[in-house]
Amino acid sequence: WPSIYLGIDxxxxxxxxxxxxxxxxxxxxxxxxxxxxxxxxxxxxxxxxIFNYKPxxxxxxxxxxxxxxxxxxxxxxxxxxx
Numbered sequence: 001w002p003s004i005y006l007g008i009d010x011x012x013x014x015x016x017x018x019x020x021x022x023x024x025x026x027x028x029x030x031x032x033x034x035x036x037x038x039x040x041x042x043x044x045x046x047x048x049x050i051f052n053y054k055p056x057x058x059x060x061x062x063x064x065x066x067x068x069x070x071x072x073x074x075x076x077x078x079x080x081x082x
Contacts, residue, residue: 011080016070018045021063030063030082038076043069 021030034040034057042053045067051059053070061068070078 009080009082011078011082013078015072016068016080018043018067018069019063020065020067024064026062026064028062028064029060032059032061033057033081034059035079035081036077038073038078040070040073040078043071045069 024030032042034042034053034055036055038053038055040053042051042057042059043049044051044061047066051057053059070080
């Protein structure tokens with residue numbers, strides 16, 4: 001299908017260590033979509049923010065500028081489209 005993004009990553013049941021996008025421009029927004037049955041949290045280091053990252057959550061962020069992570073969660077399956 002047509003997309004404005006260069007690529008799509010599928011992440012399944014993996015913690016995401018602190019990360020920032022190496023490829024995109026600082027002015028572009030990345031989209032991450034949470035699916036599954038988990039109770040994870042989404043951290044953005046620079047602004048000291050933690051979001052509930054329940055299935056169905058969509059987050060747009062400047063991934064090259066903001067360091068983000070998803071630490072280990074309690075139970076459930078986590079699938080992410082990024």
